[in-house]
Amino acid sequence: MHKNFKNIDKIVYGNGAFNQMDEIIEPIRKENNNFFVFVVDKYFEGKELADRIPNRDEDTLIFIDIDVKEPYTEQIDDLRDSILKQKGLPSGIVGIGGGSIMDIAKATALMFTNEGSSTLYQGLDLIKKPGIYHLGVPTISGTGAECSMTAVLSGPEKKLGLKCEWTVFNQVILDPNLTATVPTDQWFYTGMDCYIHCIESQSGIYYNPYSKAYGDQAVALCREVFVDEGHGQSKENDEKLMIASLFGGLSLTYSEVGACHAFSYGLAVVKGMRHGYANCIAFNHLEHFYGDAVNEFRNMLKIHNITLPQNLSANWSDEEIMEMSQIAYNLTHMWNHAIGEDWKEKWTLEDIAGYYRKM
Numbered sequence: 469m470h471k472n473f474k475n476i477d478k479i480v481y482g483n484g485a486f487n488q489m490d491e492i493i494e495p496i497r498k499e500n501n502n503f504f505v506f507v508v509d510k511y512f513e514g515k516e517l518a519d520r521i522p523n524r525d526e527d528t529l530i531f532i533d534i535d536v537k538e539p540y541t542e543q544i545d546d547l548r549d550s551i552l553k554q555k556g557l558p559s560g561i562v563g564i565g566g567g568s569i570m571d572i573a574k575a576t577a578l579m580f581t582n583e584g585s586s587t588l589y590q591g592l593d594l595i596k597k598p599g600i601y602h603l604g605v606p607t608i609s610g611t612g613a614e615c616s617m618t619a620v621l622s623g624p625e626k627k628l629g630l631k632c633e634w635t636v637f638n639q640v641i642l643d644p645n646l647t648a649t650v651p652t653d654q655w656f657y658t659g660m661d662c663y664i665h666c667i668e669s670q671s672g673i674y675y676n677p678y679s680k681a682y683g684d685q686a687v688a689l690c691r692e693v694f695v696d697e698g699h700g701q702s703k704e705n706d707e708k709l710m711i712a713s714l715f716g717g718l719s720l721t722y723s724e725v726g727a728c729h730a731f732s733y734g735l736a737v738v739k740g741m742r743h744g745y746a747n748c749i750a751f752n753h754l755e756h757f758y759g760d761a762v763n764e765f766r767n768m769l770k771i772h773n774i775t776l777p778q779n780l781s782a783n784w785s786d787e788e789i790m791e792m793s794q795i796a797y798n799l800t801h802m803w804n805h806a807i808g809e810d811w812k813e814k815w816t817l818e819d820i821a822g823y824y825r826k827m
């Protein structure tokens with residue numbers, strides 16, 4: 469069966485596009501109880517951008533500190549419950565921030581109309597009803613969360629997305645200006661998420677011309693941003709990286725991530741590492757899977773003066789390493805793609821643990 473996937477309904481792209489939000493959401497305000505919810509990365513509280521959010525008196529504006537914890541199920545349930553109790557069903561929800569905030573907006577949009585805890589819906593196609601209108605505004609480029617069919621949540625038992633057609637945004641506003649303030653290290657780690665998406669997408673059995681077309685363009689843009697003359701954070705490169713992120717996500721949608729994301733999930737769940745950073749830690753050791761791309765990645769580290777810590781595993785207990793390995797091992801769709809459907813004959817829990825011990 470070929471994937472029959474849902475794309476974003478509408479996209480506006482360009483510097484200053486953020487200013488079109490008021491006009492875009494105006495017709496949606498007549499839906500449900502006639503108010504909007506805005507979830508915004510706490511970084512923007514008190515900043516100039518906060519004054520440009522088109523919230524009205526009836527709306528709810530919430531700043532969320534995502535540095536405390538990545539999006540989690542209880543947070544989404546509480547947000548939904550308190551808004552429904554106070555004001556009823558919103559017309560729509562807007563997420564302004566990185567992958568974390570966009571996932572909060574996507575997940576809450578679905579949970580407004582699906583009863584019970586979000587833990588019940590972590591997985592593929594478990595959501596029963598379409599959510600409310602949701603609009604995403606990335607303020608950092610790389611994750612592809614702006615176009616993906618998933619909203620990744622950490623729950624008491626697992627870190628797994630609410631994945632279905634209805635998760636995809638109705639509208640995305642891509643305004644590269646918003647990414648100008650991202651600190652260099654974070655810019656690099658999240659940008660590498662995009663590069664790694666493309667490399668993983670192309671290195672496996674699900675690769676196809678659709679994924680290649682988007683992936684090749686995204687990698688070319690990443691090279692302009694991170695390697696070629698004129699590399700680094702600039703207005704021009706912010707414009708490029710925002711499109712690379714979208715295209716990397718689209719490449720992935722029609723292929724699959726691979727070994728790096730499997731290792732990265734283990735690091736995220738057991739050691740609490742952030743997604744882009746955990747990818748970098750893992751990718752640095754994956755020449756066996758990704759060959760020259762790992763050398764290119766190391767060159768990018770050098771160009772941008774990013775030093776990754778070595779020998780992290782010296783401080784990990786054997787129990788922790790085995791827990792991470794089991795989490796990675798359970799991501800069967802990633803190994804299917806990276807190694808082949810007979811991967812269990814070629815690749816063991818102990819092989820995975822061996823890689824963690826090298827990190």
Ligand code: NAD
Nearest residue numbers: 511538566567568607608611613616618620649650658743
């Ligand atoms: P993030 O949202 O976690 O933010 C990282 C840091 O950057 C935070 O400190 C934030 O405050 C800061 N920041 C964001 N925009 C800024 C700006 N313009 N100026 C200054 N600081 C800014 O970063 P991310 O890497 O985009 O997202 C990672 C999250 O995305 C993880 O939770 C991961 O699970 C999720 N993710 C989701 C998908 C998906 O398909 N849904 C894909 C990949 C990752």
Ligand code: ZN
Nearest residue numbers: 611661665743
């Ligand atoms: Zn990723």
